[in-house]
Amino acid sequence: MKIVVDRDKCEGLGMCESMAHEFFEVDDDDVMHVLDEHPDEKHRKLVTAAISACPMLALTLEG
Template identity: 60%
Template sequence: MRIVADRARCEGLGMCEAMAPDFFEVGDDGTVTVLDGTPGEEHRSAVLAAVDACPVLALSLDG
Protein backbone atom coordinates (compact mmCIF):
# COMPACT_ATOMS: atom_id res chain seq x y z
CA MET A 1 0.00 0.00 0.00
CA ARG A 2 1.24 3.47 -0.87
CA ILE A 3 -0.25 6.81 0.17
CA VAL A 4 -0.68 9.30 -2.66
CA ALA A 5 -1.18 12.98 -1.80
CA ASP A 6 -2.25 15.64 -4.29
CA ARG A 7 -0.67 18.66 -2.61
CA ALA A 8 -2.17 21.01 -5.21
CA ARG A 9 -5.66 19.92 -4.16
CA CYS A 10 -4.95 19.94 -0.40
CA GLU A 11 -6.56 22.80 1.54
CA GLY A 12 -4.83 22.03 4.85
CA LEU A 13 -7.98 21.17 6.75
CA GLY A 14 -6.11 18.58 8.81
CA MET A 15 -8.65 15.76 8.93
CA CYS A 16 -5.97 13.29 7.86
CA GLU A 17 -3.55 14.45 10.54
CA ALA A 18 -6.25 14.25 13.20
CA MET A 19 -7.13 10.68 12.24
CA ALA A 20 -3.65 9.29 11.54
CA PRO A 21 -0.96 11.61 12.96
CA ASP A 22 1.77 9.02 12.45
CA PHE A 23 1.27 9.25 8.70
CA PHE A 24 0.12 12.80 7.91
CA GLU A 25 1.13 16.31 8.93
CA VAL A 26 -0.21 19.64 7.75
CA GLY A 27 2.69 22.07 7.57
CA ASP A 28 2.90 25.80 8.04
CA ASP A 29 2.38 26.17 4.29
CA GLY A 30 -1.11 24.67 4.68
CA THR A 31 -0.52 21.46 2.74
CA VAL A 32 -0.19 17.87 3.77
CA THR A 33 3.09 16.04 4.11
CA VAL A 34 3.01 12.26 4.09
CA LEU A 35 5.29 11.13 6.92
CA ASP A 36 5.31 7.45 5.96
CA GLY A 37 4.21 6.81 2.39
CA THR A 38 4.28 3.02 2.61
CA PRO A 39 2.61 1.99 5.86
CA GLY A 40 2.32 -1.67 6.77
CA GLU A 41 -0.93 -3.58 6.34
CA GLU A 42 -1.55 -3.40 10.08
CA HIS A 43 -2.18 0.34 9.62
CA ARG A 44 -4.54 0.02 6.64
CA SER A 45 -7.74 0.77 8.57
CA ALA A 46 -6.36 3.96 10.17
CA VAL A 47 -4.82 5.22 6.94
CA LEU A 48 -7.94 4.39 4.92
CA ALA A 49 -10.11 6.25 7.45
CA ALA A 50 -7.85 9.30 7.13
CA VAL A 51 -7.92 9.12 3.32
CA ASP A 52 -11.71 8.79 3.32
CA ALA A 53 -12.02 11.75 5.73
CA CYS A 54 -10.34 14.19 3.33
CA PRO A 55 -13.15 16.55 2.24
CA VAL A 56 -11.29 17.72 -0.89
CA LEU A 57 -10.20 14.22 -2.02
CA ALA A 58 -6.52 15.09 -1.95
CA LEU A 59 -5.51 11.64 -0.68
CA SER A 60 -5.71 8.15 -2.10
CA LEU A 61 -4.21 4.70 -1.60
CA ASP A 62 -2.41 2.74 -4.27
CA GLY A 63 -2.42 -0.95 -3.53
Protein backbone atom coordinates in the same frame (compact mmCIF):
# COMPACT_ATOMS: atom_id res chain seq x y z
CA MET B 1 0.41 0.03 -0.15
CA LYS B 2 1.25 3.65 -0.88
CA ILE B 3 -0.36 6.94 0.15
CA VAL B 4 -0.73 9.31 -2.82
CA VAL B 5 -1.50 13.03 -2.54
CA ASP B 6 -3.03 15.15 -5.29
CA ARG B 7 -1.31 18.47 -4.50
CA ASP B 8 -3.73 20.35 -6.79
CA LYS B 9 -6.63 19.31 -4.54
CA CYS B 10 -5.03 19.36 -1.08
CA GLU B 11 -5.81 22.52 0.91
CA GLY B 12 -4.03 21.49 4.13
CA LEU B 13 -7.22 21.31 6.17
CA GLY B 14 -5.73 18.65 8.44
CA MET B 15 -8.53 16.11 8.65
CA CYS B 16 -6.05 13.38 7.74
CA GLU B 17 -3.66 14.54 10.45
CA SER B 18 -6.39 14.56 13.07
CA MET B 19 -7.30 10.98 12.14
CA ALA B 20 -3.77 9.58 11.74
CA HIS B 21 -1.04 11.93 12.97
CA GLU B 22 1.48 9.12 12.63
CA PHE B 23 1.20 9.36 8.84
CA PHE B 24 0.12 12.94 8.06
CA GLU B 25 1.27 16.35 9.25
CA VAL B 26 0.17 19.85 8.29
CA ASP B 27 2.90 22.45 8.75
CA ASP B 28 2.57 26.11 9.74
CA ASP B 29 2.02 27.06 6.08
CA ASP B 30 -0.93 24.64 5.79
CA VAL B 31 1.06 22.25 3.62
CA MET B 32 0.33 18.59 4.31
CA HIS B 33 3.23 16.15 4.45
CA VAL B 34 2.99 12.38 4.33
CA LEU B 35 5.30 11.11 7.05
CA ASP B 36 5.29 7.51 5.80
CA GLU B 37 4.20 6.95 2.19
CA HIS B 38 4.35 3.17 2.59
CA PRO B 39 2.60 2.29 5.87
CA ASP B 40 2.62 -1.26 7.11
CA GLU B 41 -0.42 -3.35 6.22
CA LYS B 42 -1.44 -3.44 9.90
CA HIS B 43 -2.28 0.29 9.62
CA ARG B 44 -4.54 -0.05 6.55
CA LYS B 45 -7.78 0.57 8.48
CA LEU B 46 -6.44 3.73 10.15
CA VAL B 47 -4.92 5.12 6.95
CA THR B 48 -8.05 4.33 4.94
CA ALA B 49 -10.21 6.16 7.49
CA ALA B 50 -7.92 9.21 7.36
CA ILE B 51 -7.97 9.22 3.57
CA SER B 52 -11.77 8.94 3.57
CA ALA B 53 -11.97 11.94 5.94
CA CYS B 54 -10.35 14.27 3.38
CA PRO B 55 -13.07 16.72 2.28
CA MET B 56 -11.08 17.65 -0.83
CA LEU B 57 -10.64 14.01 -1.95
CA ALA B 58 -6.93 14.73 -2.31
CA LEU B 59 -5.72 11.40 -0.90
CA THR B 60 -5.76 7.90 -2.33
CA LEU B 61 -4.28 4.60 -1.30
CA GLU B 62 -2.64 2.40 -3.92
CA GLY B 63 -2.17 -1.29 -3.37
